[in-house]
Amino acid sequence: MSALKNNLLLQALRGEKTSRTPVWMMRQAGRFLPDYIKLRDKYSFFERCQTPELATEITVMPVDQVGVDAAILFSDILVVPQAMGLEVQLIEKLGPLLPHPIKTAEDLKRIQVPDVNDRLSYVFEALQLIKKTLNGRVPLIGFAGAPFTILCYMVQGKGSKTFDEAKGFCFQQPAVAHALLQMITDTTIAYLREQIRSGADTVQIFDSWGGLLSPHDFENFSLQYIRQIVAALKDIAPVIVFAKGAWFALEEMAATGASGLGIDWGIKPQLARQMAGSQVTLQGNFDPANLLAPIPEIEKATKRMLQEFGPHRHIANLGHGILPNVPVDHARAFVETIKAYQH
Numbered sequence: 338m339s340a341l342k343n344n345l346l347l348q349a350l351r352g353e354k355t356s357r358t359p360v361w362m363m364r365q366a367g368r369f370l371p372d373y374i375k376l377r378d379k380y381s382f383f384e385r386c387q388t389p390e391l392a393t394e395i396t397v398m399p400v401d402q403v404g405v406d407a408a409i410l411f412s413d414i415l416v417v418p419q420a421m422g423l424e425v426q427l428i429e430k431l432g433p434l435l436p437h438p439i440k441t442a443e444d445l446k447r448i449q450v451p452d453v454n455d456r457l458s459y460v461f462e463a464l465q466l467i468k469k470t471l472n473g474r475v476p477l478i479g480f481a482g483a484p485f486t487i488l489c490y491m492v493q494g495k496g497s498k499t500f501d502e503a504k505g506f507c508f509q510q511p512a513v514a515h516a517l518l519q520m521i522t523d524t525t526i527a528y529l530r531e532q533i534r535s536g537a538d539t540v541q542i543f544d545s546w547g548g549l550l551s552p553h554d555f556e557n558f559s560l561q562y563i564r565q566i567v568a569a570l571k572d573i574a575p576v577i578v579f580a581k582g583a584w585f586a587l588e589e590m591a592a593t594g595a596s597g598l599g600i601d602w603g604i605k606p607q608l609a610r611q612m613a614g615s616q617v618t619l620q621g622n623f624d625p626a627n628l629l630a631p632i633p634e635i636e637k638a639t640k641r642m643l644q645e646f647g648p649h650r651h652i653a654n655l656g657h658g659i660l661p662n663v664p665v666d667h668a669r670a671f672v673e674t675i676k677a678y679q680h
């Protein structure tokens with residue numbers, strides 16, 4: 338395997354000095370690029386995920402077209418519940434639908450901790466092809482959902498702003514919830530380990546809904562499982578934990594041994610740094626909606642963010658996924674401002 342030509346992301350994760358701040362954008366693969374939308378009209382979502390050539394084309398697009406410093410695998414967090422035996426559909430404009438959600442202990446009998454090489458081999462094939470296609474241009478990020486976020490979809494059966502049914506399940510049937518969370522954790526560890534073996538240089542755990550929990554419940558239903566995943570992987574690759582809205586747990590998340598912590602725009606960089614300590618890299622935290630502003634305003638806000646984080650142990654990113662309606666030149670302005678910035 339050829340050495341990486343652009344190693345900024347991994348240097349920042351290791352806490353090394355970088356010549357400038359690296360940048361990538363959550364959900365950069367898919368969603369907003371016109372060339373992706375063309376592919377979306379031709380192939381179904383799971384066809385795009387399961388065909389290594391298509392997944393590769395989509396993964397590399399933002400590197401070619403926007404100039405980000407890392408590629409993130411094109412796939413979805415919901416391939417894990419699918420591999421565990423639960424039906425997952427993605428409905429155009431509606432989002433995910435799991436028609437037979439988990440509601441009781443009895444329902445756990447319908448799912449398994451699968452052999453990931455059997456059920457998710459298409460992901461590993463895609464990673465190998467992406468790695469070859471990138472040819473060392475930028476590092477490749479693998480990912481999975483955090484167990485709590487996966488439970489949210491497995492129980493609620495669809496997207497939600499509150500995931501109240503999923504939370505109710507945790508509070509009403511905690512033993513069943515913990516059994517399910519452990520099954521997801523075991524699957525996720527095997528899955529991410531294999532992603533790393535297949536070429537992922539680092540992996541990110543997306544806990545999109547962990548911040549819906551109180552600090553006490555976040556520890557109980559989310560963080561203790563994230564901790565297991567980080568512990569199992571951190572000696573083979575750097576791990577980034579992004580728990581949207583869970584800024585209250587930055588100190589505990591830093592103590593997991595993660596190399597990077599994603600933060601959203603709800604916390605000032607300086608306070609995040611105070612809470613997380615000096616031994617972890619912070620990633621974020623531009624408000625994705627701010628990319629809808631006129632370009633001069635984007636440039637101003639991006640520079641303010643860079644100044645607030647400072648030059649060390651920062652990966653510039655959004656505080657959540659890029660919005661589908663962001664014009665490409667606005668995303669490019671964000672990336673170019675970061676690349677040109679001198680601390």
Ligand SMILES: Cc1c2[nH]c(c1CCC(=O)O)Cc1[nH]c(c(CCC(=O)O)c1C)Cc1[nH]c(c(CCC(=O)O)c1C)Cc1[nH]c(c(C)c1CCC(=O)O)C2
Nearest residue numbers: 364365366367368382409410411412413414432543545658
């Ligand atoms: C909660 C969550 C999901 N998926 C994901 C999360 C965590 C991050 C976050 O909070 O945004 C993560 C994800 N989903 C997808 C990626 C691939 C890489 C990337 O986009 O950079 C990643 C990293 C592709 C996708 N996953 C999905 C699409 C849209 C389907 C399409 O384009 O046809 C894409 C490109 C479908 C999906 N998948 C999910 C939802 C809610 C939806 C529908 C709405 C949407 O977010 O677009 C679940």
